[in-house]
Amino acid sequence: MPSRIYLDYNATTPVDPAVLEAMLPFFSGEFGNAASIHTTGQNARSGVETAREQVAALINAYPQEIVFTSGGTESDNHAIFGMFNPTNYTDVNLISTVIEHEAVLNTCQSLAARGVTVAYLAANRDGQIDPQHLRDLLREIPDTSLVSVMHANNELGTVQPLEEIGHIASEADVYFHTDAVQSAGKLPIDVNALQVDLLSLSAHKIYGPKGVGALYIRSGTPLRQFLFGGHHQRGFRPGTENVAGIVGFGKAAELAAASLEHNATRISALRDDLERDLLQRIPQSRVNAATAPRTPNTTNILFPGVDGEALLIALDLKGLSCSTGSACSSGAIEPSHVLTAIGLIPAEARSSLRFSLGRHTTRQEIDAALLAIPQAVEQLREISPNYPQGNVLQKLSQI
Amino acid sequence: MPSRIYLDYNATTPVDPAVLEAMLPFFSGEFGNAASIHTTGQNARSGVETAREQVAALINAYPQEIVFTSGGTESDNHAIFGMFNPTNYTDVNLISTVIEHEAVLNTCQSLAARGVTVAYLAANRDGQIDPQHLRDLLREIPDTSLVSVMHANNELGTVQPLEEIGHIASEADVYFHTDAVQSAGKLPIDVNALQVDLLSLSAHKIYGPKGVGALYIRSGTPLRQFLFGGHHQRGFRPGTENVAGIVGFGKAAELAAASLEHNATRISALRDDLERDLLQRIPQSRVNAATAPRTPNTTNILFPGVDGEALLIALDLKGLSCSTGSACSSGAIEPSHVLTAIGLIPAEARSSLRFSLGRHTTRQEIDAALLAIPQAVEQLREISPNYPQGNVLQKLSQI
Numbered sequence: 001m002p003s004r005i006y007l008d009y010n011a012t013t014p015v016d017p018a019v020l021e022a023m024l025p026f027f028s029g030e031f032g033n034a035a036s037i038h039t040t041g042q043n044a045r046s047g048v049e050t051a052r053e054q055v056a057a058l059i060n061a062y063p064q065e066i067v068f069t070s071g072g073t074e075s076d077n078h079a080i081f082g083m084f085n086p087t088n089y090t091d092v093n094l095i096s097t098v099i100e101h102e103a104v105l106n107t108c109q110s111l112a113a114r115g116v117t118v119a120y121l122a123a124n125r126d127g128q129i130d131p132q133h134l135r136d137l138l139r140e141i142p143d144t145s146l147v148s149v150m151h152a153n154n155e156l157g158t159v160q161p162l163e164e165i166g167h168i169a170s171e172a173d174v175y176f177h178t179d180a181v182q183s184a185g186k187l188p189i190d191v192n193a194l195q196v197d198l199l200s201l202s203a204h205k206i207y208g209p210k211g212v213g214a215l216y217i218r219s220g221t222p223l224r225q226f227l228f229g230g231h232h233q234r235g236f237r238p239g240t241e242n243v244a245g246i247v248g249f250g251k252a253a254e255l256a257a258a259s260l261e262h263n264a265t266r267i268s269a270l271r272d273d274l275e276r277d278l279l280q281r282i283p284q285s286r287v288n289a290a291t292a293p294r295t296p297n298t299t300n301i302l303f304p305g306v307d308g309e310a311l312l313i314a315l316d317l318k319g320l321s322c323s324t325g326s327a328c329s330s331g332a333i334e335p336s337h338v339l340t341a342i343g344l345i346p347a348e349a350r351s352s353l354r355f356s357l358g359r360h361t362t363r364q365e366i367d368a369a370l371l372a373i374p375q376a377v378e379q380l381r382e383i384s385p386n387y388p389q390g391n392v393l394q395k396l397s398q399i
Numbered sequence: 400m401p402s403r404i405y406l407d408y409n410a411t412t413p414v415d416p417a418v419l420e421a422m423l424p425f426f427s428g429e430f431g432n433a434a435s436i437h438t439t440g441q442n443a444r445s446g447v448e449t450a451r452e453q454v455a456a457l458i459n460a461y462p463q464e465i466v467f468t469s470g471g472t473e474s475d476n477h478a479i480f481g482m483f484n485p486t487n488y489t490d491v492n493l494i495s496t497v498i499e500h501e502a503v504l505n506t507c508q509s510l511a512a513r514g515v516t517v518a519y520l521a522a523n524r525d526g527q528i529d530p531q532h533l534r535d536l537l538r539e540i541p542d543t544s545l546v547s548v549m550h551a552n553n554e555l556g557t558v559q560p561l562e563e564i565g566h567i568a569s570e571a572d573v574y575f576h577t578d579a580v581q582s583a584g585k586l587p588i589d590v591n592a593l594q595v596d597l598l599s600l601s602a603h604k605i606y607g608p609k610g611v612g613a614l615y616i617r618s619g620t621p622l623r624q625f626l627f628g629g630h631h632q633r634g635f636r637p638g639t640e641n642v643a644g645i646v647g648f649g650k651a652a653e654l655a656a657a658s659l660e661h662n663a664t665r666i667s668a669l670r671d672d673l674e675r676d677l678l679q680r681i682p683q684s685r686v687n688a689a690t691a692p693r694t695p696n697t698t699n700i701l702f703p704g705v706d707g708e709a710l711l712i713a714l715d716l717k718g719l720s721c722s723t724g725s726a727c728s729s730g731a732i733e734p735s736h737v738l739t740a741i742g743l744i745p746a747e748a749r750s751s752l753r754f755s756l757g758r759h760t761t762r763q764e765i766d767a768a769l770l771a772i773p774q775a776v777e778q779l780r781e782i783s784p785n786y787p788q789g790n791v792l793q794k795l796s797q798i
Contacts, residue, residue, distance in 0.1 A: 006439060012639060014430035027608065031413040037711055038720040040405060070469030070610065073628040073638030086485065087513050103628035103637065110627045114486050204639060209426065211469065211610050211641025228509045229472040229502035238502065239472030240411060240603060242610025245644070312436055321437040 005320040005365045005372070009205075009358030010154050010182060010298060015248065016207040016359075022251040023209065026244035034241045035232055044243045051250025058253040059180070059199060060190040061216050067236045068246050071213040072181040075200035076103040076148075078215055078226040078237075079177045080111065083146040083198075085224075089115035093144040095137055095174075097121040097129050097160075098341040100150050103200075104179050105337070108148070117141070121149070126292035127158035127342045131165055138172040147176050152183035155338040155354055156289045157298025159187065166195030175221060181205055181213075185256035186264065186295040197221045203245065207359060208252030212245035259359070267357050268296030270366050274355060275299045281374040288352055289342060297357040302344070305387025306351050306380045314376040320369060323354045347386070404719040404764045404771070408604075408757030409553050409581060409697060414647065415606040415758075421650040422608065425643035433640045434631055443642045450649025457652040458579070458598060459589040460615050466635045467645050470612040471580040474599035475502040475547075477614055477625040477636075478576045479510065482545040482597075484623075488514035492543040494536055494573075496520040496528050496559075497740040499549050502599075503578050504736070507547070516540070520548070525691035526557035526741050530564055537571040546575050551582035554737045554753055555688040556697025558586065565594030574620060580604055580612075584655035585663065585694040596620045602644065606758060607651030611644035658758070666756050667695035669765050673754060674698045680773040687751055688741060696756040701743070704786025705750050705779045713775040719768060722753045746785070 015023075026047055032040035034048045052063040069075045084092060089111065096108050098120045112118040119137055121129040129149065138144060147169045152159045162178060169176035177198035180189055185206035191199060199216040203209055217223050217236070229238025278301060279285055288300040303311065308324040315322060324336070335349035344352070355369070381387040414422075425446055431439035433447045451462040468474045483491060488510065495507050497519045511517045518536055520528040528548065537543060546568045551558045561577060568575035576597035579588055584605035590598060598615040602608055616622050616635070628637030677700060678684055687699040702710065707723040714721060723735070734748035743751070754768070780786040 004439070008432070008435060008437065008439065011435050011440070012430060012432040015426040017427070020426050027414040027419050028416070031411060032720070033407070033411040036407060036410050036720070036722065037708070038407065038715040038722075040403070040407065040720045041410070070473065070641070071638045073626055074469065076628070077626050087488070089486070101628070102630075106627035106637070110624075202639075209641075209643060210639055211644045225509075227472055227476050228505035229475070229500070231501075238505070239470045240601075240609055242469070242608075242644075244608065245610045245641075309436070316437040321431070321435070321439045323435065323437075 003319065005369055007355040007357060007361070007369060008321045008323050009361075010354065010356035011323055012204050012210065013207045013358055014360070015209055016252060016255055018255060019208055019248045019251045023244040023248040026247050030243075032243075034243055035230065044241075047243055047247040048241050051246045054250035054254045055201065055214050058184065058189065058257050059201070059216060060192060062219070065216055065219060067215045067217060067233050068241060068249070069213045069215055069237060070211055070242070071204070072101075072179065072200050072202035073103040075202070075213045075215040076101070076179055077107050079198040079200060079223070080104065080107045080146065080148055082223040082226050083175060083177075084111060084116060091143060093117045093119065093141045094146050094148070095119045095121065095134065095141070095144055096148040097123060097150065099123045099127060099129075099153055099338045100148065101154055101179055101181070104148055104150065123342050125289070125343050127153055127156045127289035127338070128292055129160055131161055131168055134165060135168050138168065138174060144172070144174045147174055149176075149178055150182070151178050151180040151189070152187065152295045153338060154182045155336055156292070156300050156342070157182075157294035157356075158289045158292040159183065159294060162194045162196070170195045183295060185260065186297060188260065191216055191218065198223065203249035203252055206252045206256045208249045209245045212242050212249045214249065263359055264296040267359075267361065270361055270363065271297055271299055271357050274357070274366050274369060275301070277370050278373060281370065282377050285377070288339060288344065298354065300339075300352055300354045302348055302352045303377050304348070304351055305384045306377055307384075308350050308353050310380055311353055311376055314380060315372060318372045318376060320372050323356070324352070402718065404768055406754040406756060406760070406768060407720045407722050408760075409753065409755035410722055411603050411609065412606045412757055413759070414608055415651060415654055417654060418607055418647045418650045422643040422647040425646050429642075431642075433642055434629065443640070446642055446646045447640050450645045453649035454600065454613050454652045457583065457588065457656050458600070458615060459591060461618070464615055464618060466614045466616060466632050467640060467648070468612045468614055468636060469610055469641070470603070471500075471578065471599050471601035472502040474601070474612045474614040475500070475578055476506050478597040478599060478622070479503065479506045479545065479547055481622040481625050482574060482576075483510060483515060490542060492516045492518065492540045493545050493547070494518045494520065494533065494540070494543055495547045496522060496549065498522045498526060498528075498552055498737045499547070500553055500578055500580070503547055503549065522741050524688070524742050526552055526555045526688035526737070527691055528559055530560055530567055533564060534567050537567065537573060543571070543573045546573055548575075548577055549581070550577050550579040550588070551586065551694045552737060553581045554735055555691070555699050555741070556581075556693035556755075557688045557691040558582065558693060561593045561595070569594045582694060584659060585696060587659065590615055590617065597622065602648035602651055605651045605655045607648045608644045611641050611648045613648065662758055663695040666758075666760065669760055669762065670696055670698055670756050673756070673765050673768060674700070676769050677772060680769065681776050684776070687738060687743065697753065699738075699751055699753045701747055701751045702776050703747070703750055704783045705776055706783075707749050707752050709779055710752055710775055713779060714771060717771045717775060719771050722755070723751070
């Protein structure tokens with residue numbers, strides 16, 4: 001059995017050795033401030049601009065449409081806040097979905113608290129929103145400033161019909177943002193095919209460093225400034241550029257583009273095996289949003305009668321890392337808003353675990369996981385008051 | 400002569416080898432998401448919490464009062480925006496100064512555009528604000544939500560009488576923010592002695608990585624959220640923590656605290672020699688804000704008759720990196736707002752260069768700079784129409 005099995009690639013990924021190698025010179029030798037005119041600065045600038053080309057290429061954008069940020073959360077905040085006038089939040093509308101990442105959802109809620117009318121598209125049992133619902137809403141609500149619909153869901157892996165959504169938004173002449181943090185590197189992304197105006201990316205989900213992301217801003221999109229300061233990145237994002245991080249992001253984007261198809265094929269085969277065998281080995285288990293189009297690496301499985309958090313900890317003790325859902329809400333007691341939004345009752349949401357595979361996942365690891373997970377589920381069910389067959393007290397009373 | 404002389408440490412610093420060494424494990428082995436419950440995540444969390452203690456120690460704060468951000472600009476934006484209610488910007492006041500970094504100044508201006516009344520304290524010829532002026536303003540303007548006065552100025556190195564300002568703000572029961580990005584690691588900082596409620600820091604100015612900073616938030620300060628998303632950092636700053644960057648910042652803070660006094664003594668001696676000898680060798684040159692208390696490493700010198708940008712480029716060709724002022728505005732054509740604010744006419748501001756020394760600056764480099772700078776100034780003055788003694792056309796007409 002491998003020393004540790006990491007099945008939490010949706011939470012974060014290790015930095016690829018080639019990415020780290022690309023970054024290293026910019027910590028010491030080429031440590032300049034990319035805003036400085038002198039050679040030390042211009043060498044750093046050159047690294048940043050190469051990265052801008054690499055990230056743009058991943059999503060078929062122009063380099064000048066890429067703004068580097070501190071990560072997906074900042075990109076989402078900028079994209080959404082940036083489409084509203086901070087001196088007049090009334091009589092304007094925003095449409096999003098109930099299954100967004102908290103970086104979108106809580107930004108929407110903050111705007112709602114400021115007076116913006118926010119409508120959330122529902123998701124069905126398969127984690128899919130209905131494009132017709134969006135079409136109807138856009139007809140009902142004429143002054144919509146922005147539609148924000150995520151590409152792939154972080155907890156379920158479900159992929160939205162973005163092309164259709166982009167088409168509907170475009171026809172209604174409404175700007176369209178997508179959080180593509182979980183789809184980048186896993187699915188091909190073409191900002192023109194998707195007809196998207198704003199798109200959020202994060203480096204650390206694609207084997208790049210943490211603390212760096214990007215916002216794609218289609219030319220002509222009337223996005224307002226979000227952070228205020230110096231003239232960096234043509235005024236769109238002030239603050240000394242995180243040169244090493246940006247260079248790493250660029251390299252990670254290049255690698256992701258080059259290996260996307262190969263990885264998707266290999267990883268989805270492992271994911272499918274893991275899923276199928278777990279369902280076979282663990283009675284009553286089932287995959288959440290099983291029949292929806294999903295990213296190749298993600299499965300979210302409901303183990304009735306088991307507390308997800310307890311299972312996560314039991315698996316951790318066995319050397320396996322996974323998640324109860326979004327890593328961001330791991331500390332929270334609330335059941336996942338995504339799982340409840342697709343119709344799971346809180347007890348079901350609390351009994352679900354996410355396994356997300358990645359570039360380094362091996363067949364051997366999946367085999368080891370297929371031993372560890374059923375074993376842990378069985379052990380927990382034996383002491384669970386919520387799993388009748390395994391209720392110790394019930395068993396005792398039957399003696 | 401050394402291969403390249405870097406005298407632009409106020410723009411950015413190289414990452415200390417010990418800092419990089421501390422960071423490296425968190426890119427690959429300990430690459431977890433610090434928000435994850437499992438061991439991979441908790442190892443990352445542990446790195447972040449150690450760094451929080453190290454950064455807190457640098458400014459005599461409690462670790463729980465430190466929130467990590469993406470840098471000084473975000474810290475300044477959060478500190479200032481965060482003290483205002485986004486649904487009611489009228490009838491509230493903000494006091495800052497004319498010599499702030501653009502991250503503060505442009506944030507103030509954005510708030511002014513939203514309806515906040517902003518008053519800017521003037522600076523004298525020596526780059527100093529007058530505490531009495533603040534006392535008067537606070538008496539005149541009763542509903543002041545925040546006073547924001549920088550600790551050390553990035554362009555001049557001038558240090559404000561923060562203890563007195565903190566005392567005045569405290570007496571008036573007004574919250575007090577300081578941008579300490581340029582003073583950290585150069586001057587001792589004690590948040591209690593300064594009576595400051597909010598304080599901005601940046602890692603890359605103290606030999607840490609770019610893309611990471613911190614905001615000190617005194618317990619009880621009613622700071623609002625700025626970015627919206629997950630529950631990271633107790634809700635104060637959502638977004639996956641930049642673990643490697645934060646760990647590096649922590650190590651950099653530890654090193655800065657340990658070597659502060661030694662570096663200040665050594666570097667100020669070199670700075671004083673550079674300054675004195677340049678004034679001797681270059682006719683009419685003078686130091687801006689010469690008699691003010693200044694950080695040990697910075698000097699800003701006016702070379703009449705020379706275009707600062709041309710001089711910067713001439714020096715760059717000779718292998719010397721310096722700045723026309725704030726690195727952030729290096730691409731801008733406007734003369735430095737700091738230099739004009741302290742009474743220089745635009746032509747004087749445009750003829751000034753900043754030399755900022757650092758931990759790796761050697762006596763040999765200063766000696767080389769003392770050859771290169773006078774030579775470059777002389778060459779430029781010979782062809783300058785603004786320097787009578789060197790006006791080629793004038794000379795020709797005298798033949």
